[in-house]
Amino acid sequence: MSYVVDAHFHVWSTKTHPWLKNVVGGGHIAGDFAPIIEYSIDDYIKDARPAGVAKAVHVETVIDPLEETRFLSELPSKNELGFPQGIVAHCDLHADDAARILEAQSKYERVRGIRQLLDYHPTCKELRQAPHDKFLDDPAWLKGLALLEKYNFSFDMHVTYNQMERASRVIGNHPNIQFIIDHNGLPYDKDEETVKAWQEGLKKISQNSNVAIKLSGYAMLDRYWTAESTKPLIEFTVTTFGADRCMFASNYPVDKINSTYQGCLDALKANIARFSDAEQTNILAKTAERVYRI
Incomplete structure (x- = not known):
């Protein structure tokens, strides 16, 4: 595979993201944010370029939605790799x-x-980033979700295992919206x-044809992760969804x-080595290119 597409990265600063100060020293599932509290597009390029990343998708970071999109939309002209090629x-x-916000984002x-x-884990407070666990059943929220079809917007779904049955139902009820499960379903x-x-x-979710999944977040969820510890997660997911719906x-x-x-x-490469060259290409680049249209 000659190039890689990264389907999920962030840039931020304490000047624009005051919440970062709340996770210095801990309070986030990944640990202490002090080493990454300032992270620019140049910092990302330094990390990603040596790995052969040619395209990348920036995913929202819970600040003013339109201000963030405005800022991100100015970045491609300011870096030689044109990152980000896509914005969630x-x-x-x-x-x-x-x-109104969706119209403006469009x-x-x-x-x-x-x-x-949307994540709301039964016991782990660091995986309760939503204010409650009612959105997937809430008519008002579902009405807002349905508006995505008008703009051909996908929806990145950040849910834990206890929410997956309801998530699958929501995905199935909106067949014209592309869904993406974040971080391998946490x-x-x-x-x-x-x-x-x-x-x-995940098996239930995978039965919907309009959903893909990100093979990611392993080092966030497990501070002592190894390639071997992630192998069963990755192999199960690729086998369940198919490589054409899995992305790095x-x-x-x-x-x-x-x-x-x-x-x-x-x-990831070590854990997908048993799959065909075409399947590996899908996971490392083609799925993200197709799903995010980049």
Whole structure:
């Protein structure tokens, strides 16, 4: 594979992202954000270029949605690699002004989709980034979600195992919206019962043809991760979804707390080596290019 597409990265600064100060010293599932509290597009290029990344998708970081998109839309002309080629912007789909925000986001050429954090783990407070666990059943939120079809926007779905049955139902009820499961469905738990629930949840979600999944977030969810520890997660997911619906994503700089960029990529490459060259190409580049239209 001559090039790589990164389906998920962030840039940020304490000047624009005040919440970063709340996770210095801990408070985030990945650990202490102090080493990554300032992370620019130039920082990202230094990390990603040696790994052969040719295209990248920036995913929202929970600040003013239109200001972030405006800032990101100016970046391609300011860096030689033209990053980001795609933008997953923010919108609170439950808010009264959701329609206005989506209309405004649609004016930006590189916006490809929307993300709103939905994860609400039963016991792990660091995986409760949503204010509650009601959005997937909320008529007002679902009304906002349905508006994405008008703009051909995808939706990045950030959910935990206990939400997957409802997530699958939502995905199935919106067949004309492309969904993407973030970070392999957040496989945080290691006990046999919960791992089985995660597997069954992903199997149910995979039955919908309008969904893809990111093979990412392993160093965020497990500070002591290894290529070997992620092997069963990756092999199960690729076998369940098919390589044409799986994509590499670095989740940088979050995963940088516990891994190098090359380390994340090399672990994935090792774990997909048994698949065909065409399947590996899909995972490393083609799926992200197709799903995010970049």
